[in-house]
Each structure stands twice: as C-alpha cells, then as structure tokens.
Amino acid sequence: DSPFQEHQFQIQRLISAFKASLTPNEQILLQGYLSGWKELIKFMDALGAAFGLISRETQNKISIMEHHQRGEHGHHYRTVQSMVTFELANGLVGFQFLPEDQPPSGCRTLLRLHRALKWLELFLHKLRTSKKDGDPSQMCAEAYREALAPYHRWWVRQAVALAFLAMPSRQELYRIVSPKGEQKGQAMLLAAIGNLARVYNITQEVYASHGMLELP
Numbered sequence: 001d002s003p004f005q006e007h008q009f010q011i012q013r014l015i016s017a018f019k020a021s022l023t024p025n026e027q028i029l030l031q032g033y034l035s036g037w038k039e040l041i042k043f044m045d046a047l048g049a050a051f052g053l054i055s056r057e058t059q060n061k062i063s064i065m066e067h068h069q070r071g072e073h074g075h076h077y078r079t080v081q082s083m084v085t086f087e088l089a090n091g092l093v094g095f096q097f098l099p100e101d102q103p104p105s106g107c108r109t110l111l112r113l114h115r116a117l118k119w120l121e122l123f124l125h126k127l128r129t130s131k132k133d134g135d136p137s138q139m140c141a142e143a144y145r146e147a148l149a150p151y152h153r154w155w156v157r158q159a160v161a162l163a164f165l166a167m168p169s170r171q172e173l174y175r176i177v178s179p180k181g182e183q184k185g186q187a188m189l190l191a192a193i194g195n196l197a198r199v200y201n202i203t204q205e206v207y208a209s210h211g212m213l214e215l216p
C-alpha cells in the first residue's frame with residue numbers, strides 16, 4: 001500500500017462513514033457524518049484546482065461544526081437530533097437572520113451540507129445509470145439545478161457553472177470511484193447512494209418537523 005493512500009479518495013471510506021453515522025435507533029452521529037464529508041473533500045481535490053472554491057467552502061462548513069463540537073456545549077453536538085434539541089431549546093437556531101457577532105448555528109450550517117448531500121445523491125445516481133457517452137458536466141448541472149441552485153446567490157451559481165465545465169470525463173470519474181473497473185464502480189455507487197439517501201431522509205424529517213428547511 002502506498003503511504004499516501006489515506007490522502008486519496010476511497011469510496012469505501014465514504015460508504016463506511018455514512019453507514020457508521022446512523023445508529024440503530026436512527027440517530028445521526030455528527031462525527032461519522034463529518035468524516036464522510038472529509039472524504040468528499042478528497043474527491044473534490046482529486047478533480048483538480050477548478051474545484052478549490054467548492055472544496056474550501058465545504059471545509060468551512062465542517063470547521064464551523066467542529067467549532068461547536070469543541071465548545072463548552074460540545075456534548076450536545078454528538079448527533080443531529082441532540083444538536084437540534086439543544087439549539088432549539090436555547091434559541092440558538094437563528095430563524096430570522098444570520099448573526100454577525102457569533103459563529104453561525106450548527107443547524108443552519110448542517111442544512112447547507114444537507115442540501116449538498118441531495119445534490120450528491122442525484123449526481124451519483126446519474127453517473128451510475130449513465131451510458132458510456134454520458135457527460136458528467138451535464139449530470140452535475142442538472143442535479144445542481146434541482147437540489148442547490150434555488151438556494152444559491154447569483155455569483156455562486158456562475159462560479160459553480162464554471163467548475164462544472166472543468167469536470168473530468170465519465171471514464172476518469174469512474175477511475176477515481178473505482179480503480180477496479182466500471183462494474184465494481186457501479187456497485188459501489190449503489191451502496192454509497194443507499195447510505196447517503198438514508199442519512200439524508202432522516203435529517204430531512206428532523207428538519208421538516210421543526211420548520212427548519214429555510215434557515216437564513
């Protein structure tokens with residue numbers, strides 16, 4: 001094994017992280033959730049410099065979550081559910097506006113990652129079911145229009161559109177996902193999508209039940 005291996009994206013680690021984030025009684029452990037996201041940063045870094053902005057923004061959101069986890073009330077940030085309960089009970093969610101004098105809430109920060117997870121689920125599904133001549137740039141853009149664009153400001157949508165143009169070919173993507181060939185890759189993608197979707201759906205229910213799907 002190469003000594004650099006842990007810096008390289010491995011879809012198996014992505015699958016394991018999101019799988020491990022889900023407890024038997026459907027609590028979502030933030031540690032697993034965030035390590036899944038850290039694996040995704042490696043994926044973006046493998047795609048090249050054009051994805052730097054998106055990768056840094058992802059790291060930003062992860063850092064805010066980790067800041068909460070290290071804080072005085074860190075033990076409340078063990079699961080999505082305990083975080084929501086804690087921030088709701090203490091008026092920390094920020095339903096009206098984004099505070100300027102303190103870090104953004106865990107709830108509104110996780111919501112950004114949560115929406116992006118839907119993008120990923122859609123994109124991976126398109127990639128898995130695509131034909132040999134499928135164009136990943138287009139798959140990205142379609143998934144983006146559906147899952148994320150409605151929440152992004154104009155300049156962000158422009159920047160993201162540019163990044164999509166730099167998307168590698170389908171063949172190259174499959175090579176990153178699975179060096180062992182396309183068939184194996186499709187099976188891995190299916191497993192990844194299944195685990196992402198389960199975590200997404202539970203989070204979505206938690207957020208919906210508290211009217212938290214539109215936090216500023």
Ligand code: 1PZ
Nearest residue numbers: 040043044051053054057058112113116119120144156160
């Ligand atoms: C392969 C890479 C595909 C990327 C998919 C599309 C993601 C677009 C994310 C663009 C983020 C760059 C600019 C900053 C955007 C922020 O305004 C928003 C909203 O946060 P706020 O301003 O409200 O604090 N940030 C986000 O939406 C977080 C997005 C996280 C990055 C998602 C990456 C998708 C995972 C790709 C894995 C291959």
